[in-house]
Amino acid sequence: MLAETQAAADTSTVPRQPILQLKSIDKLFGEFPAVDRVSLDIHEGEFFTIVGPSGSGKTTMVRMLVGMDKPTNGDILLRGERINDVPANKRPTCMVFQSLALFPHRTVGQNIEFPLKIRGVDAATRKARALELMAQLRLPESYYSKGVLQCSGGERQRVALARALAFDPDILFFDEPLSALDYKLRKVLEKELKDIHRETGKTFVYITHSLEEAMVMSDRIGVMNKGRFVQIGTPNQIYGNPTNRFVSEFMGEVNVLDVELGLTGGLIDKSTGATYQSPNGDTEFREAALVIRPEDIRFLGHPDEAADNKLSGVIYNDYLLGSRVQYQVRVGKSQTFLVEKLREQQLDVAAGAAVTIAWDTKESMLFTTRTFTQSMVSR
Numbered sequence: 001m002l003a004e005t006q007a008a009a010d011t012s013t014v015p016r017q018p019i020l021q022l023k024s025i026d027k028l029f030g031e032f033p034a035v036d037r038v039s040l041d042i043h044e045g046e047f048f049t050i051v052g053p054s055g056s057g058k059t060t061m062v063r064m065l066v067g068m069d070k071p072t073n074g075d076i077l078l079r080g081e082r083i084n085d086v087p088a089n090k091r092p093t094c095m096v097f098q099s100l101a102l103f104p105h106r107t108v109g110q111n112i113e114f115p116l117k118i119r120g121v122d123a124a125t126r127k128a129r130a131l132e133l134m135a136q137l138r139l140p141e142s143y144y145s146k147g148v149l150q151c152s153g154g155e156r157q158r159v160a161l162a163r164a165l166a167f168d169p170d171i172l173f174f175d176e177p178l179s180a181l182d183y184k185l186r187k188v189l190e191k192e193l194k195d196i197h198r199e200t201g202k203t204f205v206y207i208t209h210s211l212e213e214a215m216v217m218s219d220r221i222g223v224m225n226k227g228r229f230v231q232i233g234t235p236n237q238i239y240g241n242p243t244n245r246f247v248s249e250f251m252g253e254v255n256v257l258d259v260e261l262g263l264t265g266g267l268i269d270k271s272t273g274a275t276y277q278s279p280n281g282d283t284e285f286r287e288a289a290l291v292i293r294p295e296d297i298r299f300l301g302h303p304d305e306a307a308d309n310k311l312s313g314v315i316y317n318d319y320l321l322g323s324r325v326q327y328q329v330r331v332g333k334s335q336t337f338l339v340e341k342l343r344e345q346q347l348d349v350a351a352g353a354a355v356t357i358a359w360d361t362k363e364s365m366l367f368t369t370r371t372f373t374q375s376m377v378s379r
Contacts, residue, residue, distance in 0.1 A: 016043035025074030036227035052224030287370035294340035296363035307358035
């Protein structure tokens, strides 16, 4: 039994092979680079999510990957074969759009069977496959003859996904398919998509602007900004070790303090003059952003309690976020901190109560915004 377990563990550590590779691709509109010299490997069976703000290039990226647009430069390889010039309908891939693109005049079964019908599959086999996919996607068998417009938004999402799976594609692309749904249904479908990914073993490439969707579903996340990937990693890597201020702010609410290097190597808050310890000992900068996540700040029971960095403030407001409580703490006249705790750790204090907040140096992140060299050049 132990040997079997060890063998399984060893297998899980074998790197998966890339199914899709981007080799220095870009997409120019005039002289504007919507996608700028991007290289990327997406692995077989991976759930890879591309996130970024509006205008970051993520939709242009997926249009090239699915074959709707051609890159201006560079190569796209599918299992090692260049597919730049292969049209979308000739690729072993399928796209699930935000609009779903279902046939409104057809039934659920007819929508799901459509890709099989155009391939010449016989009616009995088509129906059997449609019912199999409906069961997998938790659609009742009675829905087979139901008009697709009679289905709810969530049911239509499942129909669109079943139709995509009927193609039996090597890769499924998703362009923000859940963005138009209400919050509760979106949460349900996020988990279902992750389950379906595991059950089918297909490669999923998902486009979204939602941090929550990316964190819940993905094996890896690629964060895009201004046409480039600024960081690629697992959800834990992206959230816990962002490579720059943009990623840290994009991946959730954070406290950002603009600081400069003090004469003794510590950090001086440019807004209040407060001093903090530097988390990495770097002295090769003039100005930086000190970032602390709300859950890494704590309330001290007594002002003399030990902490690397501590500040006195007052509770300005609190927000109940389901299982968590977020506090807005005012420090001085101009500075506001967000502090987040589990609901069972909720403070029994009213707005205006004096508090001391604190964090340890290892719980903060420092991102340089201006170096000494940049300072000298700008003079």
